[in-house]
Amino acid sequence: MTNAENKIATLDAEGISLKSVSLWQITWRRLFRRLSAVVGMIVLGVLIVIALTAQWLAPYDPIVPMMDLTPPEPVKARQDPCIHLFGCPRDQPQHIAGIDGNVRDQFSRLLYGARLSLMIGFSTVGFAIIIGTILGAVAGYLGGWADNVIMRFMDVLLAFPSLLLAIAIVTVLGPGLINALLAIGIVSIPAYARVVRASVLSVREMEYVSATRALGGSNIQILFRRILPNALTPLIVQGTLGIATAILDSAALSFLGLGAQPPTPEWGAMLGAERNQVFTAPHLVFLPGIAIALTVLSFNLLGDGLRDALDPRLAHVS
């Protein structure tokens, strides 16, 4: 349903004046009501800002090792964090998150990693949504043979645990970030296909669709202008939650050495590379891990908030 059809009247205290409010405005308002969603949005906002401005925020280069820097002695690999505010002596160079195994500043790498994680999340889900929508729409709208074949294929994809299937796909394509994204995208397609198919099915037989057809609308027109917008809501919710899963999966693949290749500063890769130093240099394991958890958390909170805000059953007009 488009905005034009969905303006809902609001009445003020006297029940007299009318103000039109669109669905989106209602959604925003309900979203802001929930504290957790607000927290999620703030964290996400901060991450987006970091991702966009990493090159100005980062004090050091994330890729080039700092081998011959500064007196009195060069920094050592895997050195603990040195924060001047918390008591680290002024004559030592400040490294908020410590130094990593290749003598690089971890804080800078974490900042650049934000950019990478967001890109990973958006691109995999974008890819999966596009392909999933096409498949789901075709299956739901045409029904019959096409529906059966496509859904069986989705079932086969779903029959494998997603991480294992992603591992297999990456092994076939070769390690690398792009291939990992492709693998995760492929593995995510069935969820979106199902969502779109379900909403296409639920709307297909409705009267306004047959009305449009009677008025001479083509199939594609019907699909895009009448039916698919119906799927938008569940897609948004699913997509937001899907970004969270995608970031986790990509971190898992990089942890196993199959995703981002060195020297790329991807959080999962950073964690995986240092996993055997968890006792001697815990900052190299926990900080990227916390970064992953925070990002995923914010998307989850946002997704939950969106789901509740967009849920018509909890509707109360305000």
Next chain:
Amino acid sequence: MKRNLFALLSLLVLASMVLAACGGGAATEAPATEEPAPPPTEAPATEAPTEAPAMPEFEGKSLMAADCDSTGIIKGVEATGQYEVTFTLCQPDPAFLSKIAFSVYGIYPEEWLEATAGAEGRTSEGLEKPIGTGPYMVSEWNRGESITFTANPNYWGDAPAAETLVFRWSTESAARLLELQSGTVDAIDNVGPEDFETVSNDANLKLMERPALNTFYIAMTNTFAPFDNQAVRQAIAKGIDRQRIVDTFYPPGSEVASHFTPCAIPNACVGDPWYEFDPEAARAELAAAGFPDGFKTKLYYRDVVRGYLPQVSNVAQDIQAQLKENLNIDAEIVVMESGAFIEESSAGRLDGFYLLGWGADFPHVTNFLDYHFGAANPQFGNQSPTYTEILAQAAQIADVAEAAPLYEQANNAIREYVPMIPVAHGGSGTAWRADVTNPQASPLSNEVFYVSDPGGRDVFVWMQNAEPISLFCADETDGESLRACEQVVEALYSYEINGTAVEPALAESCEPNDTLDVWVCTLRQGVTFHDGTTFDANDVVATFTMGLDASSPLHKGNTNVFEYYDYLWGLMNKPQ
């Protein structure tokens, strides 16, 4: 209607699958490891006729190749007495004793070899419960979990200190250290480079550093431009700060490589030491060779931890950074899968730099130099006759001092030609609980645990990197399997504990003739195998028949390739 059609189709699919199952092609690789072995018939060309019955008269068997064309180094192995074996070689081998002590050549009982030789490969009994003369016997292999050994009460040497020996494994160095610290294991292998300090500072633990008998090198395939230009290679050699790599990424006990072979090995470090790090000279020389702005290339490696390269990806990233910083060379990192990497690199097909290394099989300079710088090896592209010919000559000379000037020449020629850049000899270490006696860190990873008393406890638990693949080490190559076998099966000689010198084991001595192509070994008497049979010369012949003679029914193993028999000696009667 559509639904029925669909159901019909599904049933059709089901029917075709059933057909495939019942009709199905004959099994290709029949997993017939459970089939009992047919009694071995002696192939005419190789084995001597009579089957020795249990009579007081000793009938010695022998293994003899028809001629030196159908075999490698070993022409024949004969039992010239009940406790005497004669090895006849096709060429002099000064490294014979070093090689013969290698755990792959452990001696098995003749009857057991016959009984466990299945039709397609060794039976699972043979692969999992080897019979040998060693201080421990395999009691149980709980796959995926642990291997349990019990002490051999009739061992010919010193009685094992612990009644039970258990092998466990974990791929994560942090997990191994954790187990050691919590006291659930008594010793661990491959302490992580960052953990050396932790172990040294812990009063309850003891760190044993393993001498670095390995080499890590940066290879360049010189059939690809611009590596075909010797001046370019020399410039690059000067442009890598190898000391920085060793200082930053290697554990204590590692050293920068002055020559290709680690200096502990005789004749390894004769000749001029490697180029000093000199970035200005490197840049100048590179410019003079026609690349003032550097060039673009690739840096290949595999993400596999080895003693020569404990922190693979970190070192690779640092080399990439150094190439850019010092020489303005843009090397793109390409991580390859291990098998593919070895295949491509050993065939000389990698168009750029690649990172590889070598761990000593036996402590002789030929094990390092001849393999890598022999004329037949394409891994670096083209080899130079300035060293290949000298090496071939020197391999035949037994006396270290006599061979020294030749190796000096060879080392200098290699340094001049720069087929690769040797970087480091990587140290590693084992860690032990402080109350364990005789802690070991063998340079050849040859730890034998019967001499180590776990603080008075009955059970000694050892934790290594990975699970053995099988316990039939005649047909195994990986160190994790070899170490497990070493507790059970013994060879004619053995390496001394914590060292590389060889000492007599099942043989009391092996004497060569003047031309070093006939070796006569006098065997130890009064030794019994774990199954009670007596050890004598026929067991040695049977073992070498099993390993060397490709046409023998005994030549059955795990992979059936018998790689180490082939690579160090050369198989007999290989099918064409």
Next chain:
Amino acid sequence: MVQYLLRRVIASIPVLFGILIVTFIIARVIPGDPCRAILGEKATAEICERFIELHGLDRPIHEQLFIYMGEVLRGDFGESIRFSMPVTRLLIERLPTTVELSISALLVSLVIGIPLGIISAVKHNSYIDVITMVWANIGVSVPVFLLGLMLAYVFSLLLKDTPFWLPPSGRVSPGVPDDPFYEVWKLTVPESGFLPAFYQFISRLNILNALLTSNWELLKDSIKHLILPSLALGTIPMALIARMARSAMLDVLGQDYIRTARAKGLRQRVVVMKHAFRNALLPLVTIIGLSLGSLLGGAVLTETIFGLSGVGRTLFEAITARDYGIVQAFTVVIAVFFVIINLLVDLSYSYLDPRIRLE
């Protein structure tokens, strides 16, 4: 009911077929040859030629596919190139580890997740609700491998000399007796066929075996080794289940018939458990089914960190080592498990909600 069951089973067949083909393709399309991966770096080209010939890897692809399908359907999964033993035997050895781990992780997630979800729903918007949801969200966001490392750090190192210490890896401490139940009961085991495989499989489920043979030492030891991995693996499903239980219960509690039940004067507990929960089960069962999937997949990471040789980790190593036999067989087994679980979930729908049966 039977008709529904039959229809669902028939619908699964093309999926199974697809699974077979996909696993075969994956195993064959993986680049790199198994020879060097298995024999190591010192294998020459000649040695590899013999290796390839010995294992039939040089036959045309369609021939390999046909042979493969026939073998799988006869229950013969071929041999592992690396271990030189029948893959079936490897399966029997490794599947129990994963099964035990998955079941205990699922139990952990159910036992903790469902009550928390119900309580949060009943005490909607109270402190308990908020805290539970925050914690559930965090649980879903933390990567499994990080959680595993942290748990090992806390319980194996920090709590080292306390009674709360837990072993950091493995399934059982060496030296603990683990005689299989068929030996203790002196059962006669036939040489071949399905029965010995079945017996072995059961005996390697350590906890079950310990219970069957009254071996309390083994029981205690196995449970101790199982706690940390189950916690690590079960956290994500736990959080998901708690959230789903809460939202499903909220949905149901808002219904009219609940109000009726309350108006009738029924006690809160009866209302919640007898009326509300049963109807909230439907979406919950879906999540449980899906969680089993994430358990099998997430098991790879947990098994790596805790040193367990289960199906997930073996499969991952086999993929890396190009061990086709294991890759094909294990993937098929996992996928078939899934299909069966989905089938069971579907069946439970029709049991829980009669309306679905009539579709």
